[in-house]
Amino acid sequence: MxxxxxxxxxxxxxxxxxxxxxxxxxxxxxxxxxxxxxxxxxxxxxxxNRLAAAFGSDQAETLVGMCVPRLTSGLFGHVLDGVDRALGRLGFQLIIGASDHSIDAEEAWIRQVVSWRPAGLILSGRHHTAGTIELLRSASIPVVEIWDLTTSPIDMAVGFSHADCGTEMARHLLARGHRKAGYVGALARSDVMGQARFEGFRDAFVRAGHPLVDAELLQDTPGFYAGYYGLETMLSRNNDVDAVYFHNDEMAIGGLAFCQSRGLSVPEEIGIAGWGGMEAASILQKRLTTTVVPTTSIGKAAAEALVAKLKGEPVQTVTIVPTRLVPGETV
Amino acid sequence: MxxxxxxxxxxxxxxxxxxxxxxxxxxxxxxxxxxxxxxxxxxxxxxxNRLAAAFGSDQAETLVGMCVPRLTSGLFGHVLDGVDRALGRLGFQLIIGASDHSIDAEEAWIRQVVSWRPAGLILSGRHHTAGTIELLRSASIPVVEIWDLTTSPIDMAVGFSHADCGTEMARHLLARGHRKAGYVGALARSDVMGQARFEGFRDAFVRAGHPLVDAELLQDTPGFYAGYYGLETMLSRNNDVDAVYFHNDEMAIGGLAFCQSRGLSVPEEIGIAGWGGMEAASILQKRLTTTVVPTTSIGKAAAEALVAKLKGEPVQTVTIVPTRLVPGETV
DNA sequence: GTTAAATACGTTACCGGTAAATCAGACGCA
DNA sequence: TGCGTCTGATTTACCGGTAACGTATTTAAC
CATH class of the missing domain: 1.10.260.40 (lambda repressor-like DNA-binding domains)
Structure with missing residues (x-):
């Protein structure tokens, strides 16, 4: 060297x-x-030496930062993959960070990354600290907010509405005859996007005249175990529930496992719905009713919006990437 | 700014x-x-402006590059998480890349990243191009090779032996009475680590006097579908198999789904074994026999080895992180 | 055959930090 | 009083590229 x-x-x-x-x-x-x-x-x-080049000219900046809530989420793995493939082709390097669903942690990460003068940033979610927004505005770095839609993005946004996902699933459950619904979530209130799905779901049931029978918001990470035990807890408290919407597919599959272990017939005795569209959902003995999220497309679209902006091309400020409710055999 | x-x-x-x-x-x-x-x-x-700082002094370099085979693998998500948590605490930024199991793609990525003068690199696997090795040696960048163990690392290594995983599972199947084993893999030959497990498995059966009955190496990505259809293909060709070792847990679960759909009793008619230790494996109606890999620990250990080296502290060149065969109810 | 334009280069200055050397003043002490 | 030492600063040089501009030489144009 x-x-x-x-x-x-x-x-x-x-x-x-x-x-x-x-x-x-x-x-x-x-x-x-x-x-x-x-x-x-x-x-x-x-x-x-790109350090020297980038430092000397401001032009040769090829770093892009991306912050996700959790690196261990299967969904975000696909988003990352979409971003990486789109950016890698063009010679950009991807710097990643995890916020753990904390906007303060996100700000701390952004402050670090911004000091590397990245060409752009991709953030997850639409909630950020005031400090974050001020920093990004004043630095005028291209930013794409992904995953949760916002009509007034910092700069650009690519995503869908989590609240709508919840509402849509509520309507589906109602249409299938369920009236006594429950919700089992995780990460408590810190995952604002999961919270948005919950609220969309809850409000739709309220509007239909059938308020939720119960809701269980665990602190745990939203995995199979949490789904299993979350459902167990809810049913031990409330035997009346005839359908449960879960935070995500992992948890829903955990819930299905619980039903199986207790001999509860799905969907006759209890309906189960997930969210996310993980591959496993469609290969179960009973295909899981869930909302499929176009993870890779979101990553790709975010990367492309960023690159277009960098090239000075006209960019659509808000890109809606539709999700798709896929009826399975569990509702 | x-x-x-x-x-x-x-x-x-x-x-x-x-x-x-x-x-x-x-x-x-x-x-x-x-x-x-x-x-x-x-x-x-x-x-x-870290660009200026890093450029001017060589000291303030806080970028670490990490290359994984696939960003969409659940296991690597956890490894990334382990690395990120350990490094983030210390103010390092993580640059990621995906090689798609190609050492040429890995080299291309490394050449890009090295031009940013990273403090260190974390690579996956022990096979690299001659160009990669020469570049890293001459640049004398600290490197940690993770995931697959090597006794002669470029610099440092943290991992376990994939071949041993295969051998161990073979012994377990033999001990449980299986004699007519098959293997269903994916990514064909490009995933050398999966290949190593396959060979360890195959050779152990050969040594025991019971050569594999069949092996199916798909081109697909190693997911649920591939497991499902891989097993279907193998059984349609060869009805004699009494146990199948899969590339990973996703595929094994896909295989289980196939058995269920055909009414094949597991493990009586056919034994199923996976690898990786994904959470879903332990929550199935029948817990999957698999090898649990300490993903997060590997990431953490790799990051810590790198940091120790950067600080000039004495570092263990090769760190073995043991895997654990967890017997379930499918073998 | 003169001038204009293109080609193929070289020079200079600068990006924003940091290392290393230097320096002024205060203080302790013989 | 004079000298070494410590503290709290300043000064200078440099990292390795790139932008902007300058300068020969060649080619084209009229």
């Missing part, structure tokens, strides 16, 4: 500016010079 | 070097100066 432009320049008998030009775009030098420079660069094992 | 050290310096009536010192460590200035500088920095909304 010793070789610098100047070393190549000296060896090639040209100036370092010429080397710089050859190694980047391509104009202002002869073919002969080009070949010589490239040959020597290769020979010397030249590794460009 | 206008304020620079010099702006603060001017406003505080000191030199920018004094401001730099105040804002970092803390020595060589009076309490009075410190308070004034900090106050003005805050007031001006100063955002440090």
């Amino acid at each position: 010793k070789a610098r432009l100047e070393d190549i320049a000296r060896a090639a008998g040209v100036s370092k500016m010429t080397v710089s030009r050859v190694l980047r775009d391509g104009s202002g030098f002869s073919d002969q010079t080009r070949q010589k420079v490239i040959e020597i660069a290769e020979q010397l094992g030249y590794v460009p | 206008k304020a620079r050290l010099e702006d603060i310096a001017r406003a505080a009536g000191v030199s920018k070097m004094t401001v730099s010192r105040v804002l970092r460590d803390g020595s060589g200035f009076s309490d009075q100066t410190r308070q004034k500088v900090i106050e003005i920095a805050e007031q001006l909304g100063y955002v440090p």
Whole structure:
């Protein structure tokens, strides 16, 4: 990692500016010079120093930061994948961080990342601290907020409405004859997006004249166990429930496992609905009724919006990526 | 994002070097100066420029690169999480990339990332291109190879032996009376670590005098569907198999779903074994026999090894993180 | 054959921090 | 009083690129 432009320049008998030009775009030098420079660069094992380039010119910035609530969520893995594929192709590097559903942690992370002068940021959710918003506005960094839709984004947004997901599922349960619904969630109140689904669901039942019979908001991470025990807790308290909407598919599958272990027939005795559309949901003996979220598309769309903005192309400020309620055999 | 050290310096009536010192460590200035500088920095909304810092001094480098085979793998999500938690605490930023199980793609990614002069790299697997190895050796960047163990790492390694996982599971199946084993894998030959498990499994059966009856290596991604259809394909070809080892738990669960749909009793008619230890495996009506991999620990250990090396502390070159075969009710 | 424009370069200055060396004044002490 | 030491600062040089501009030389145009 010793070789610098100047070393190549000296060896090639040209100036370092010429080397710089050859190694980047391509104009202002002869073919002969080009070949010589490239040959020597290769020979010397030249590794460009983007730190210097980005620092010196403000142009060559190719870092993009992305903050997700949890790295362990299967859904976000797909979003990340979508972003990475779209950005990687264009030579961007992806810096990631996890907020643990805390907007304060998100702000702390953003402050760190902004000091690297990223070309853009992708954030999850539409709730941010005042400090975050002020920082991003004043720094005028392109920002895409994904996952939860907002009509007044900091800059751009790609997502869907979590509240609508809850409402839609409530209507589906109602249409299928369920009247005594419950909700089992996790991460308590810290996951505002899960909370939005819950509220959309709850309010729709209220409007239909059938307020929720019960709701169980656990502190745990929203996994299979939480779904299993969450349903157990609710049913031990309240035997009246005839359908349960879960925080996500993992939890719903945990709930299904509980029903199976207790010999509860689904959906006759109790209906089960999830959210997220994980692959496992569709391969169960009884396909899970759930809302499929186009994770990869969201990541891709977010990355593309960011890149378009960077190129100065016109960009749609808010992109709605529709979710799809997929009826299974559990409701 | 206008304020620079010099702006603060001017406003505080000191030199920018004094401001730099105040804002970092803390020595060589009076309490009075410190308070004034900090106050003005805050007031001006100063955002440090790490690009300049890292470029100018080589010391302030806080980027760490991490390359995983697939971002969509649940297991790697946990590894990433372990790394991120350990590094984030210490002020490091994590740059991620996905190799899609291709060492050439890995090399391309590394070349990009190295130009940002990262403090260290975390790579997955022990196979790398000659170019990668040469580049990393000559640049003398701290590197941790995770996931698959190697006794001669580029620099450091944290992991376990995939071949041993396969061997151990083979012994378990043999001990439980299975003699006609098959293997259903995915990603064909490109996932060398899955391949290693397969070979460890296969060879152990051969050594026991019971060569595998069949093996099905799909091209697909190793998910539920692939497991379902992989097993279907194998059984339609070969009805003789009495136990199947799968590429991972997702596929094994897919295989279980297939058995259920065909009324095959598990483990009486056919034994099913997975690998990875995903949470779902332990909540199935029949707990899946699988190998639990300490994903988060591996991430944490890798990050800690890297940081120790950066601090100049003595580091264990190879850290073995043991996996655990957890017998379920499917074998 | 003179001038204009294009080509192929070289020079200079600068990006915003940090390391290292230097310096002024206060203090302790012989 | 004079000298070394400590504290709290300043000064200078530099990291490795790139933008902007300057300068020969060649080619095209009239």
